[in-house]
Amino acid sequence: MMSESGSIILHLGLHKTATGTLQRQFFPACDGINLLTSRVPGMRRFIAYVTRTDPLYFDRAHAHSMVGAVADPRKPNVISNESFSGPPYAGVIEGGLDHRTPVLQNLRAVFPHARAILVLRRQDTWARSLYRQYLKSGGTRTMRRFFGLCDAANPPLFSMDRFLYSPYVQAVHGAFPAGVLILTFEEFAADQQRFLGSIAEFIGCPLPRITLRKENVTSLGPLGMEVTRYLNHLFRSLLNPGGLIPGYPITRAGQRRRVSPVQVLHDRWPWRRPPRPWSEPHQVGQEILQRVLDDNRRLDERFGLDLARYGYY
């Protein structure tokens, strides 16, 4: 059994906060930990079970049996998956469908003594990054439509509630009283060593000597993003099943998938153009940030995360 105190550390995300870099470069370099990501056999099933099952029907023992074989009772087990903070496209069919609380309840049911790591990101850049990811994955909606900023008749595909961090952070603290580490993505960008040092200390392992390379970065500017949005209409994907062209097959985490060639364009585009103040991604990001300034201030007052320094309010 691995339910003893301190043996489980859950890295909950958020999405687009260097989770890929941490999962593929930093955590594997940490000495003396047992890293459990979706690449470990059996973990994909566990993650799907935790993130999609209603707590009414969630079977703690069944979930335990999925992790039991791969967990190591002698080491800190770091389970890292950003979907623990909510599935990113749950609202595609049912506008705005949000699903964070059930995931926290399920995780708490399996690991009542776990500690949790949560990395936040300032909402304007987070919104832009989520939307980039949406386009990269084949989405066809405009950014305003994606976040439900067009009109009330068109609900969001990604719930705006997710930008309100303070209720979620409080819920995470409530779910994992053994300890929660809250960090910001901006700290990762500004002072990587301090950021990684905090994580290593929290996990209880020495800070590995490693230089992290950038991963999963899409550098398309606003115009390039809009072009890929139009191209996405052509290609079939999870987010655009109506596309006429099937996309090309890739193998990812042992599973064959068909992806839009647009994804390659996002991955390989060589030039970086920061968004201009008049571009739509910038304006939408600012609009979202303006809506949550008070919530960010409250969060900072309560947890002392130094958010003012990074422009959260």
Place this chain on the structure above:
Amino acid sequence: MADVIVHIGLHKTATTVLQKQFFPACPGLNYIARPTLGDFVHSVTTTDPIYFDGISERNSLQAVLRDDRPNLVSREALSGILHSGFTHHGLDHRSPILANLKAAIPNARIVLVIRRQDGLARSLYRQYLKVGGTDRIEKFYGLGGNVKPVVSLNVFRYGPYVDEVATLFEGRFLLLAMEEFIEHRERFLSKLAEFIGVELPRVELRHMNRTTFGPLALEASRYCNYLFRSRLNPRGVIPGVPVMKRGRVKWVSPMQFLHRSWPWKGRLRAADRLFRVGESILDQVKDDNRSLDARYRIGLEAYDYY
């Protein structure tokens, strides 16, 4: 606070008949029909409880409530969103809805109608084909092998769900079986009227929203659905037919009309896949049905739930 009764479904348990014919005919009942409800149901069913503002939702509902009579809200989506698993296979979403409902109307009384799982499974699948679905029934329910379900099989386990309703609403709920509606309609409606606190209206209920396709026609409609674009088959080549629904234009598959107006009633045989899948689902939940009946004594055995 006003007396509010919430009828939460389940889906495919004569909800439309009750909503369009029975509740509006109940004397002395303030039946809050769909347009009057505004965004209440959407908000309750899609918002995470972390962000749900129960007080604000209660205030928005307050304008349509009356203190001098029972108020009734009826929406089957309150027992879960039917196709929420379409993008994230099997995504299940019942308990957050109940938590939100409790936060918005803490003193609500709940009406829940269940249906024997074989009949429910077949009816849910019919509904899925009617609105444009293309998956076979085995895939729809994730049966056999490594198939991911569109609808989680958990929705057929009533025990944990009824327990949660009972706990959250402190026993203020009425649990009925759809089979009673079919076999002893007067008794079913009397129980409902008594729970609501109104006189039983004299109303002759007519069938609604029925699809009479037999297994062969259902399979044919599944293949036809591939052609027509709909929410459940966005890759269809033919755009479908525009219809106005609640003030908005929606494109639907013409199969929907065929389902509605098909004049002949198809007969289901024991060898049919639809029948066998329903039976297999019922077999899986018989123990749950038995313990549910032991706890709430609703006479499920008489309707072959176990």
